[in-house]
Amino acid sequence: MAKYSIFSLLRNARDDHQNWPRVWRSPEPKDAYDVVIIGGGGHGLATAYYLAREHGITSVAVLEKGWLGGGNTARNTTIVRSNYLWDESAAIYDKSLKLWEGLSQELNFNVMFSQRGVLNLAHNQHDLRDLSRRINAIRLNGVDSEFLTPAEIKAFCPILNTSPKARYPILGASLQRRGGNARHDAVAWGYARAADARGVDIIQNCEVTGIRRKGRKVVGVETTRGVIKTGKVASVAAGHTSVVAAMAGLRLPIESHPLQALVSEPIKPVLDTVVMSGLVHVYVSQSDRGELIMGAGIDAHNSYAQRSGLHTIEHMMASIIELFPLVSRLRMMRQWAGVVDICPDASPIVGKTPVEGFYINGGWGTGGFKATPGSGWAFAYTIANDRPHPLNEPFALERFSSGRLIDEHGAAGVAH
Amino acid sequence: MLEITCPWCGPRDETEFDYGGEAHIDRPKDPDKLTDEAWAEYLFMRKNPKGPHLERWMHACGCRRWFNVRRDTFTHEITAVYRMGEKPPGDGA
Ligand SMILES: Cc1cc2nc3c(=O)[nH]c(=O)nc-3n(C[C@H](O)[C@H](O)[C@H](O)COP(=O)(O)OP(=O)(O)OC[C@H]3O[C@@H](n4cnc5c(N)ncnc54)[C@H](O)[C@@H]3O)c2cc1C
Ligand SMILES: [Zn+2]
Numbered sequence: 054m055a056k057y058s059i060f061s062l063l064r065n066a067r068d069d070h071q072n073w074p075r076v077w078r079s080p081e082p083k084d085a086y087d088v089v090i091i092g093g094g095g096h097g098l099a100t101a102y103y104l105a106r107e108h109g110i111t112s113v114a115v116l117e118k119g120w121l122g123g124g125n126t127a128r129n130t131t132i133v134r135s136n137y138l139w140d141e142s143a144a145i146y147d148k149s150l151k152l153w154e155g156l157s158q159e160l161n162f163n164v165m166f167s168q169r170g171v172l173n174l175a176h177n178q179h180d181l182r183d184l185s186r187r188i189n190a191i192r193l194n195g196v197d198s199e200f201l202t203p204a205e206i207k208a209f210c211p212i213l214n215t216s217p218k219a220r221y222p223i224l225g226a227s228l229q230r231r232g233g234n235a236r237h238d239a240v241a242w243g244y245a246r247a248a249d250a251r252g253v254d255i256i257q258n259c260e261v262t263g264i265r266r267k268g269r270k271v272v273g274v275e276t277t278r279g280v281i282k283t284g285k286v287a288s289v290a291a292g293h294t295s296v297v298a299a300m301a302g303l304r305l306p307i308e309s310h311p312l313q314a315l316v317s318e319p320i321k322p323v324l325d326t327v328v329m330s331g332l333v334h335v336y337v338s339q340s341d342r343g344e345l346i347m348g349a350g351i352d353a354h355n356s357y358a359q360r361s362g363l364h365t366i367e368h369m370m371a372s373i374i375e376l377f378p379l380v381s382r383l384r385m386m387r388q389w390a391g392v393v394d395i396c397p398d399a400s401p402i403v404g405k406t407p408v409e410g411f412y413i414n415g416g417w418g419t420g421g422f423k424a425t426p427g428s429g430w431a432f433a434y435t436i437a438n439d440r441p442h443p444l445n446e447p448f449a450l451e452r453f454s455s456g457r458l459i460d461e462h463g464a465a466g467v468a469h
Numbered sequence: 470m471l472e473i474t475c476p477w478c479g480p481r482d483e484t485e486f487d488y489g490g491e492a493h494i495d496r497p498k499d500p501d502k503l504t505d506e507a508w509a510e511y512l513f514m515r516k517n518p519k520g521p522h523l524e525r526w527m528h529a530c531g532c533r534r535w536f537n538v539r540r541d542t543f544t545h546e547i548t549a550v551y552r553m554g555e556k557p558p559g560d561g562a
Contacts, residue, residue, distance in 0.1 A: 295517035306513035308490070309542070353488035354471070357519040357543045362470040364484050397513050454509035 054250035057161055076242060077249035082256050085282035086114045088436055089274050090289055091261045091297055093117025095126040095237075095422065096414055097289035098244035099429020100436070101253045102160075107430070108437035111252035114283075115245075116276060118260035122241035125291050126422070128359075128391035130314050130336060130348040132327050133423040134171040134232030136191050136198050141447040141459050142400065143194035148444055149427025150231060156426060162243030164235050165341075171232030172201070172210060174330040174376075175225045188227050201226045212323050212377055220375040221333055234327060234338055240425055264300040264411065271301070271410035287412045287436055292357065292392025294402075294415030301408045306397055306453050307416050310351040311361035313390040317383040319343030333372035345380065347373055351393065351419065361390040393418050398458040403432055403445040412436050413450065474550050475528045476536050489525030491515050492537045493557075519543055523557050 055061060055074050065073055088104060090097045093115045104110045117123075133153055135146035157163050175181040184200070191198040206226050207215045215223050245255050256278070263275035264286055273282040288297040292309045324339040334350045349369035352361040366388060374381045396402060396416040401424070403414045414432045417424060431445040441449065452458055471483040497503050497511055516522070522542045527535045539549040539557055549558050 293519070295515075296519050299518075304510075304514040304516070306509070306515065308515055308517050309519075354540070355490075355517060355522055355524065355542050356545065358545060362483060364470055364482075453513045454505040456505070 054161070054246065076246045077255055079257065080254045082114060082116075082259060082276070082278050082281055083254065085273075086254070087112040087283065088114075088285045088287060089281055089283040090115045090287045091274070092124070092289040092291065092293075093121045093241070093245070093255060093257065094124045094289065094291055095122070095240045095244065095425040096291070096417070096428050096432070097287075098241055098248060098255075099425050100287060100289055100414065100432045101255075101429075102244045102248040102251070103430045103433035104437060105248055105251035105253055107433055110437055113248075113252075114254045114256055114281065115248070116259045116261055116274070116281075117255070117257045118277075120257050121245055121255070122238040125391040125393065126241045126425075127238040128314070128389055129237060129422045130338065130346050131234045131237050131422055132171060132232070132329070132336060132338070132420075133166070133235055134229050134327075135196050135423070136171070136173070136187070136227065136229045136232065137461060138187055138190050139459050139461065140194060142461055143191065143196055145427050145431065145444045145448070146424060147194070147196050148430065149424045152426035152430060153235065153423075154231075156235075156240075156243070160243040160247045162239060162246060164239045164243050166233065166235040168231050168233040169326045169338075170209075170228055170230045171327040171329065172206070173227045174206075174223050174328065174332075175227075176221045176223060176330065176332045178224070180332055181224050184225060184227050191229075197229055197231050199228050199230075201228050210324065210326055210328060212379055213328065214376055214378055221330070221372065232327065235422075237422065240422075244425075244429070261297065261300070264297075266301065266408065269407070269409050271408060285410050285412070285436055287414065287432065289414045289432070291415060291417065291421070292394050294394045294413065296357075298406075298413060301406070301411045303406055303408065303411075305402070305413075305416075305450070307394045307402075308355050309357055309392050309394050310354070311356045311358065311390040312349070312351045312393045312419050313361045313365060313388060314346065314348040315366060315385050315388040316340070316344040316346050317380065318386050320345070320383065323379065328376070330372070330376065333376070335369055335372050335376065337373065337377065344386065345383065351395070357392050359390050359392060395419070397453075399461045400459040401428070401448055402450050403428060404435055404441045404449040405439070406450060471540075471545060471547070473526060473538065473547065475531055475534075476550055476552055477534060478528060478531045481528070481531060485528060485530040487527045487529040489527055489535065491517075492523040492525045521548070525553075
């Protein structure tokens with residue numbers, strides 16, 4: 054892997070940047086691998102990278118039916134935070150946040166992680182009490198979180214409508230200063246490049262259509278580019294997790310829904326933090342290009358179409374304009390949707406399954422981008438050792454029959 | 470936005486309806502006798518297919534009655550609407 058640095062920039066400037074090496078290879082699939090990963094999103098690529106880097110397993114293929122980052126990785130609003138309520142969530146999301154903090158150096162690829170802070174707003178007395186409880190729980194877990202009064206909020210984020218007469222009055226907020234944003238596709242590309250450099254085969258335009266089993270054991274996968282033998286298959290297919298699990302004969306507690314986002318025309322810098330409101334279901338940040346990036350709630354019905362209804366955006370825009378009056382004069386430029394895989398407790402499933410050699414990492418729903426590094430790290434451990442790491446053990450499929458759910462619905466608010 | 474034909478009120482916008490998820494999940498007759506796995510199966514496990522899906526809708530802003538729909542989760546095409554308690558027409562899903 055040619056290292057990126059100021060010197061490589063200068064060297065490549067000499068020939069007008071025409072001769073940069075390819076960022077990763079595009080090999081033909083081999084007949085067999087030790088591990089086959091289904092899904093070349095951030096989580097799948099991170100899993101491949103940590104398999105190679107932490108566990109020395111390099112006979113790994115990442116099979117992606119489309120292109121890298123064509124799924125939710127590059128469709129999401131990139132909010133990164135770890136201010137979750139329950140201990141299990143705090144542990145895995147904060148592990149992730151710590152990995153984010155060193156990720157650009159680790160991958161030698163600028164993932165543009167920007168710790169600009171994440172504000173969660175409270176609009177009524179109930180919100181306020183819940184927020185205080187959460188701030189305390191989060192701090193007890195050693196994660197940073199602080200309370201801001203309306204006056205402090207106004208100073209921190211002047212474009213918010215903090216008038217007591219507002220449609221959604223702002224009574225307080227929690228602030229996680231270590232939270233922020235990252236560059237979505239750079240995360241996929243950075244992990245892909247670093248995994249490729251360690252020998253992982255990244256194979257795009259290769260859809261898995263079946264999982265071959267002998268008895269209770271996985272023996273291979275069928276793909277649009279032929280059959281591949283392997284003893285370990287890891288599903289990291291996000292919105293398509295149920296579809297892949299069905300290939301192994303499993304039913305999951307997951308439903309897929311469209312989740313959409315949109316961006317405004319670019320404007321001068323007005324927002325240097327991330328603002329979320331669970332009550333009115335919006336989350337907003339400003340990109341480096343100046344666009345306001347805004348996310349909505351899910352459409353109610355199950356769907357695998359990467360599109361969703363206008364009424365969902367109308368609902369979101371109505372709230373945004375109340376919170377940020379200046380938005381009323383902005384044009385919206387692009388709108389899109391991704392398919393998110395939602396569990397009943399709004400927590401993911403990361404671990405082993407009743408099928409030997411078949412591992413699942415999914416159900417991250419509307420909020421898995423932030424978890425990309427930690428999820429890949431813990432999942433790689435699970436695959437390499439055939440047992441979960443303490444970080445992902447609570448997120449086992451068995452919790453739905455044992456009753457040990459990790460209910461993050463209220464805790465996560467908008468759940469991103 | 471979907472256009473859904475309520476069996477009682479006719480075609481209306483999706484915004485008039487509430488979604489009720491997968492249809493034809495019968496509540497177990499004798500919950501006390503169920504294993505934890507069987508209870509989890511009833512409560513949480515879902516088909517979540519990519520393709521035809523049998524699902525429930527409720528006409529919240531109209532007659533407030535529940536009914537079943539067969540809708541493709543990839544194309545969003547609705548190919549059947551039938552009443553509660555009825556079997557899906559044709560080959561089901
Ligand atoms: C609009 C929107 C906003 C969001 N905002 C946030 C946010 O602010 N913060 C946050 O933390 N999270 C957010 N999320 C959630 C986050 O995007 C996802 O939880 C996360 O990206 C999922 O993991 P992934 O990146 O690996 O998924 P993906 O990038 O979707 O990767 C899965 C891949 O699997 C591939 N695949 C599926 N089936 C097959 C098959 N049979 N064979 C081969 N390949 C297959 C798909 O093509 C896809 O590329 C948001 C999501 C959306 C849609
Ligand atoms: Zn009706």
